[in-house]
Amino acid sequence: MASLAIQTHGLTKVFGKQAVVGGIDLAVPSGTVFGFLGPNGSGKTTTIRMLLGLAAASSGEINLLDGVMPRDARAVLPRVGALVEGPAIYPFLSGRANLQRFDAADRHTSPSTRNARVDAALERVGLGHAATKRAHAYSLGMKQRLGIANALLAPRELLILDEPTNGLDPQGTREVRNLIKSLSDDGTTIFVSSHLLAEVEQMCSMVAVMSAGRLVAQGTLDELRSEGIARVRVTTPDHVEARRVLAGLGLDTETHGRDDVVTAELSVPGLLPETVNAALVRADVRVRGFETSGASLEDRFVALTGEGFDVAG
Structure with a gap:
């Protein structure tokens, strides 16, 4: 040690x-x-x-x-x-x-x-x-x-x-x-x-x-x-249906200035990105892009402290 x-x-x-x-x-x-x-x-x-x-x-x-x-x-x-x-x-x-x-x-x-x-x-x-x-x-x-x-x-x-x-x-x-x-x-x-x-x-x-x-x-x-929570980002013209499917999986969704992009934290224990993607496909949601990412340090620190951080000098 x-x-x-x-x-x-x-x-x-x-x-x-x-x-x-x-x-x-x-x-x-x-x-x-x-x-x-x-x-x-x-x-x-x-x-x-x-x-x-x-x-x-x-x-x-x-x-x-x-x-x-x-x-x-x-x-x-x-x-x-x-x-x-x-x-x-x-x-x-x-x-x-x-x-x-x-x-x-x-x-x-x-x-x-x-x-x-x-x-x-x-x-x-x-x-x-x-x-x-x-x-x-x-x-x-x-x-x-x-x-x-x-x-x-x-x-x-x-x-x-x-x-x-x-x-x-x-x-x-x-x-x-x-x-x-x-x-x-x-x-x-x-x-x-x-x-x-x-x-x-x-x-x-x-x-x-x-x-x-x-x-x-x-x-x-x-x-x-x-230790943070991963996120999924879905690009689809069927954003309303995509949100319904994600909500049905117990996920809260967000949008960031574009109607065709839906993001969500994988906050349900054991829920894998491939399971989310399969549920979208089964619901006939036209998935044009599907990305996963780990939690950012900013997200992790906000979760730990309950406060925002300055993220630039």
Whole structure:
């Protein structure tokens, strides 16, 4: 079994009488790009703050890189890079000066290699050309990349990124995605929090889904897809009769702007697409097209959370 970079048992955070995070068991394998997905307000950032020792858990256990948090924070956190709730920067300092100051505050780093490491981090996130520009003149996307550069000032075994593509234009989003892939290829475990379904699909191999403070799903993308409900799409001029046949099989039908296309979820246990097609043919429905598809991740996540997701950046 693969080692775990992050593991929690019964992790809970209560504010007053409200459980913001309710007893979650996370398991993040080392070397993966792991997506922590959920609508805004679902408890993702609070969970991350507890993982990093920035907020005290009400109950539960946290293991980070084989250390117990917060007990082993001094030994563990130098091996972890993080961007939480957007970058905190000095607006009237340049990008390079910001990173130099952040690095100087880290007692584990060497002053003799500071300038080289700062410049390397800026280049890696695509800000080398803007290193001397004052940070208040940076776009939101540039500020986000500066925060990621701060997390990369020293070699990291684990990188925790809270909404890393927030505010980025398509080019900036692509750059961050490629950066995450290159870091993963180097062996770094990446834990990415996001409410953007499309980004998680493109970056991550495994995901956990939060909803209202609870962990409602966890596994590979393929596993989550396989748990969804397949759909059929029928193209026919006999759409009224087709709907009657599908209703007789216990299926709810939909139309999407074309009268000759009828779709339905295969929500009846054991009902196969070929059975649906045979029933249409027996009823003399002229089937001009018949397609089946697995459940989309969007459908699966809406089913799990009861809420919609942003599906594009």
